[in-house]
Amino acid sequence: MKKYKWGIIGTGRIASTFADAINGCPDAELYAVASRTYEKAEAFASRTGAKKFYGSYSELAQDSDIDVVYIATPMAFHYEDAMLCIENGRNVLCEKSVTLNLSQLDKLLEEAKKRGTFFMEAMWTKCRPAYLKAKEWIDSGRIGKVEYIKADFSNLVQYAPGDRLFRPECGGGALLDLTVYPLTLAIDIMGSEPEELISSAHMNKDGIDLSDSLILRWNDGRFASIDAGFEIPLRNNAVISGSSGMICFGDWFFSSCDVVLYDRELNETERYSQPNEVNGYEYEIYEVHRCLEEGMTESMLVPHSGTRSVMRIMDRCREQWGMQFPQEK
């Protein structure tokens, strides 16, 4: 396999973690980084070993030596940053939530299709070994018919007006930051969008959802229950219950290295553990490389259809809460 040259847009928290993952993958090279300011790009490059650094996102997007760009800006900027890259012919791995809404995502997918470029949401959970093992157990009938999913994710964050999480113009709120994970799991495992969605959120005075609760119901009787937010401590666990057994991830299900299979009487029947090779983000890097190697424009682990379903449900939630981002008004 060739060594793939990565570019990173944005120099915040996750960009640093992802740079460590790139540096830990033998087939990846941290080739370039771009910041809105030259100084930040230079500091990030010297910290992470990126070969090139740019003081604007557009300069990086125009660098045709880059094989794939990882976008690590706040949600509200994913659309313009990804569009910039796609229009310049770049392949893109874009952080979650992929856009503010489905309409923005569809425009990106249309442009990527027109240009023949690869596009994937950086939904790293779906590429992780423990998650793939759970899907293998489900596909081979180990828990029978999946009937119920319970998943939650809390991240206790102190209110800070400057933090992207609390700024509507940055795409803030628990929905796009946290709820997207358990919702993605539920849609991926159930394999379709629910017929019914009941959702509620605790909104703050700035129009940011601090805590969310969702119930998804499929017409054949299947359910998923999802809680997420910045305010209440939760187990950050995911449980998938079927007619003849149950699957539980370790705490922090979205990054869990462990997954356990139980029978209907709750006896443990199998346990799978796979320690990270680097820091956990290497698996989505491997998946991108595999797709590029095979000339694919879409990942089968993180297909566009699944990302679209999740965005459509999040649009429906916000409609139920009367929540709009400033860019949508």
Ligand SMILES: NC(=O)c1ccc[n+]([C@@H]2O[C@H](COP(=O)([O-])OP(=O)(O)OC[C@H]3O[C@@H](n4cnc5c(N)ncnc54)[C@H](OP(=O)(O)O)[C@@H]3O)[C@@H](O)[C@H]2O)c1
């Ligand atoms: N997969 C995961 O586990 C994971 C974890 C955390 C976050 N995320 C996702 O990654 C993305 C970034 O999150 P983060 O926590 O890394 O954010 P962050 O620390 O705030 O960094 C965001 C970066 O985006 C750039 N940016 C561009 N326009 C900006 C603006 N108007 N305001 C603030 N920053 C701006 C900045 O880089 P420059 O100043 O250098 O341009 C900034 O450093 C989000 O989509 C988030 O959902 C994913």
